Amino acid sequence: MPLAIRERLSFTDEQCNTALTAFREKYPECECVLLNTCNRVELYVGSALEIELPSTAELVEFVTSFHHQPLSEFEPHFLKLDAKPAVDHLFSVASSIDSLVIGETQIAAQVHEAYERATRGGYTGPTMHAAFQHANQVAKRVTNETEIHRRRISVPSVAVSEIASEFFERFDDKQIVVIGSGEMGVETLQYLKSAGATKITIVNRSIDKAQMVADKFAIKAMPWEALDWLLTDADLVVSTTGAAHPIMSESRFRPIAHHRKKGTLLILDLAVPRDFEAAIGRLPGVYLYSVDDLEAVCDRNRSFREQQLPKAQKIIREESDRLLGDWNHRSSGATIRALREQAEAMKKSELARLLGKQSMASLTSEMHDEIGAAFDRLINKMLHSPLQSIRDVAQSEQRDTLVSALRKLFQIR
Amino acid sequence: MPNATCFLVAYALVFCLEMGRWVGLSPRGKSWLMTFLVAMTAIGLLTHSLYLLDRIFLTAASDQSWRLAFSWHDWGILTAWALAIAYATLLWRRSESWIGLFVLPLLLTLIWAAISVPSEPLNQVSTASLWRIVHGIAMTLGTMLVSLGFAMAIMYLIQEGRLKARRATKGLLRLPSLEYLQSFGSTCLLCSAGCIGFGVISGVIMNLVKDGQVNWTDRGIVFSGGLFVWLAVASAVQWYFAKRGRGHITAWMNILSFVIVGIALYLVVSAPHGRRDIQAPSIELPMTERVNGGVG
Numbered sequence: 127m128p129l130a131i132r133e134r135l136s137f138t139d140e141q142c143n144t145a146l147t148a149f150r151e152k153y154p155e156c157e158c159v160l161l162n163t164c165n166r167v168e169l170y171v172g173s174a175l176e177i178e179l180p181s182t183a184e185l186v187e188f189v190t191s192f193h194h195q196p197l198s199e200f201e202p203h204f205l206k207l208d209a210k211p212a213v214d215h216l217f218s219v220a221s222s223i224d225s226l227v228i229g230e231t232q233i234a235a236q237v238h239e240a241y242e243r244a245t246r247g248g249y250t251g252p253t254m255h256a257a258f259q260h261a262n263q264v265a266k267r268v269t270n271e272t273e274i275h276r277r278r279i280s281v282p283s284v285a286v287s288e289i290a291s292e293f294f295e296r297f298d299d300k301q302i303v304v305i306g307s308g309e310m311g312v313e314t315l316q317y318l319k320s321a322g323a324t325k326i327t328i329v330n331r332s333i334d335k336a337q338m339v340a341d342k343f344a345i346k347a348m349p350w351e352a353l354d355w356l357l358t359d360a361d362l363v364v365s366t367t368g369a370a371h372p373i374m375s376e377s378r379f380r381p382i383a384h385h386r387k388k389g390t391l392l393i394l395d396l397a398v399p400r401d402f403e404a405a406i407g408r409l410p411g412v413y414l415y416s417v418d419d420l421e422a423v424c425d426r427n428r429s430f431r432e433q434q435l436p437k438a439q440k441i442i443r444e445e446s447d448r449l450l451g452d453w454n455h456r457s458s459g460a461t462i463r464a465l466r467e468q469a470e471a472m473k474k475s476e477l478a479r480l481l482g483k484q485s486m487a488s489l490t491s492e493m494h495d496e497i498g499a500a501f502d503r504l505i506n507k508m509l510h511s512p513l514q515s516i517r518d519v520a521q522s523e524q525r526d527t528l529v530s531a532l533r534k535l536f537q538i539r
Numbered sequence: 540m541p542n543a544t545c546f547l548v549a550y551a552l553v554f555c556l557e558m559g560r561w562v563g564l565s566p567r568g569k570s571w572l573m574t575f576l577v578a579m580t581a582i583g584l585l586t587h588s589l590y591l592l593d594r595i596f597l598t599a600a601s602d603q604s605w606r607l608a609f610s611w612h613d614w615g616i617l618t619a620w621a622l623a624i625a626y627a628t629l630l631w632r633r634s635e636s637w638i639g640l641f642v643l644p645l646l647l648t649l650i651w652a653a654i655s656v657p658s659e660p661l662n663q664v665s666t667a668s669l670w671r672i673v674h675g676i677a678m679t680l681g682t683m684l685v686s687l688g689f690a691m692a693i694m695y696l697i698q699e700g701r702l703k704a705r706r707a708t709k710g711l712l713r714l715p716s717l718e719y720l721q722s723f724g725s726t727c728l729l730c731s732a733g734c735i736g737f738g739v740i741s742g743v744i745m746n747l748v749k750d751g752q753v754n755w756t757d758r759g760i761v762f763s764g765g766l767f768v769w770l771a772v773a774s775a776v777q778w779y780f781a782k783r784g785r786g787h788i789t790a791w792m793n794i795l796s797f798v799i800v801g802i803a804l805y806l807v808v809s810a811p812h813g814r815r816d817i818q819a820p821s822i823e824l825p826m827t828e829r830v831n832g833g834v835g
Contacts, residue, residue: 292702295718389785390717407705411785419705 129418131203133399137162138368145192146249153180157251161240164398164417165226172253182206213446220261221268223438228431229274234265264445274434282314285394288423289415293392297323303360304328306367307339310396314364315343329353358385363393365401376405383409454525458516461529464538469505547650549583557639580627587620615653621683622646636715641690670745677738681731688727689797692790695720721786724793732770739767762803769799
């Protein structure tokens with residue numbers, strides 16, 4: 127999905143909560159998790175109840191109307207995945223093999239955060255619990271069993287170690303301004319510090335939050351109002367705010383550029399929506415990179431990790447099969463239980479009838495037990511194949527057909 | 540003893556190997572390529588050095604006297620040697636960058652030009668031989684630095700262009716950082732101005748020592764002086780703008796300097812500059828020297 131579309135559909139933290147509440151009001155029987163990162167907006171919907179889930183069109187309409195955007199313009203950009211493909215996708219996202227930078231660790235935390243937010247608000251249930259908790263386990267397994275994270279590169283690290291290093295030979299003498307003290311800002315600071323940067327100033331709308339981060343990294347914190355002044359002397363700017371609109375327009379930046387004491391200014395705009403207007407990048411001496419611009423660099427990094435992809439995908443397939451198997455087993459559990467109870471009742475009835483006969487009166491208790499065990503084995507052998515078939519079937523449609531047939535054949539209500 | 544074709548071919552092979560970096564190789568393949576690259580550079584430098592030594596000392600020794608038989612050819616070969624040393628140093632220090640793609644064509648052109656010009660000594664005996672050597676080496680270094688600055692400028696403009704266009708960088712053509720290219724280019728320009736300036740001054744001193752006067756209308760002196768003035772102005776301009784981060788000004792100053800040096804060299808080489816002593820009366824010394832490249 128292009129950045130121009132994504133930024134119009136992305137959710138701030140506050141909007142996420144509002145959207146989840148609105149979704150619950152509209153679809154009270156559905157569970158929902160909203161995952162919003164710099165590279166994706168994903169709505170996971172499910173239910174443990176036997177209800178009809180909202181259609182794709184309804185979900186697209188929900189998202190677009192929430193942002194007051196025209197439906198027709200955005201509809202082609204949505205991707206709908208059901209059942210196994212959806213689970214595979216979630217596991218791929220959580221394992222970071224579907225990320226802009228394969229193997230980045232940030233996405234696993236973002237998936238977990240999205241799930242936690244939905245759980246705190248009471249928007250999750252058995253389906254989402256199972257899916258997201260399993261996704262967390264899959265991510266751990268992929269980390270442990272493959273080398274996909276060996277070259278650990280997140281979006282901020284690509285920005286610092288790949289892009290900024292094309293401009294600067296060293297960072298210790300550069301004036302660096304980090305805008306935003308959120309998770310992305312903090313991660314960026316870590317990479318900047320390890321690259322040797324010392325002259326870093328953090329700016330945030332909340333000076334208290336900026337000061338907390340500044341204390342942690344031994345850097346300076348400045349109030350939001352000082353931003354323009356800081357930009358006049360900066361070599362590198364990393365912007366990571368969660369603002370819904372650009373914080374720096376071209377008209378605001380022009381006087382700053384005029385008063386700048388240095389020539390080259392690299393702006394790494396890692397925010398979605400963008401913090402700096404694209405036109406700023408056309409000014410002389412200004413190099414503006416957005417999240418999308420990192421893609422080319424990420425492609426190269428991805429190729430380093432591609433060798434590990436088949437192994438990771440195999441793990442994901444195994445785990446999604448296991449999860450779906452568990453779900454199938456759970457959903458067909460009632461039928462299986464009823465079938466076993468019916469068989470048990472028939473066994474007891476037949477056993478009682480047999481042992482009640484006059485000719486059986488001389489049998490010892492050991493012989494009674496032997497006959498009972500023989501009946502048990504017979505039932506188990508008869509039920510083994512149909513029950514195994516239900517467990518093995520992965521596709522929900524097939525499973526439902528089999529369960530329905532079983533109920534009809536054995537007249538289970 | 541090797542001839543100039545030996546190291547010309549060796550450097551041409553190094554250039555081909557540098558071009559081979561474009562091909563997507565496995566890590567093992569890259570390692571082998573780098574090994575060949577280093578080995579071929581070493582062979583080129585060795586044969587180049589032996590050739591120079593042969594020209595400077597062994598030929599002179601065969602004449603049974605201490606004579607430095609320097610011609611335009613020798614000065615060209617010496618300049619190329621200095622450039623080859625600079626390339627080898629850059630290969631060692633920044634092997635991940637493909638600097639050779641930009642330096643080696645200059646090196647090959649310089650050797651080819653040196654082979655093309657006559658190799659007869661320019662001068663016979665002169666009391667100003669020491670100043671001639673100083674003058675020649677300063678001009679050689681200046682020319683080498685301007686060439687190196689030109690390579691840095693081209694790399695800078697390519698790097699700046701694609702960074703401005705936000706295209707993928709290191710994967711396609713690995714170049715040093717903008718800061719490095721600007722700083723190196725700026726240093727080359729400043730040092731070349733210094734070297735050429737020193738070369739001009741030493742040439743003037745050489746003339747004063749030899750003749751007691753300077754022929755200011757000599758084409759060599761006019762162009763050398765003009766070149767120095769240009770390089771001094773270019774250095775000042777780029778220094779002013781470099782402080783404000785205008786790296787492309789430095790790059791363009793380097794490119795213009797290279798063009799001007801090229802023209803000046805052509806005009807100086809085509810002039811009777813440095814050849815006057817052939818007709819001039821000489822003073823016999825126990826150890827005579829033949830050097831060339833003097834301003835006068």
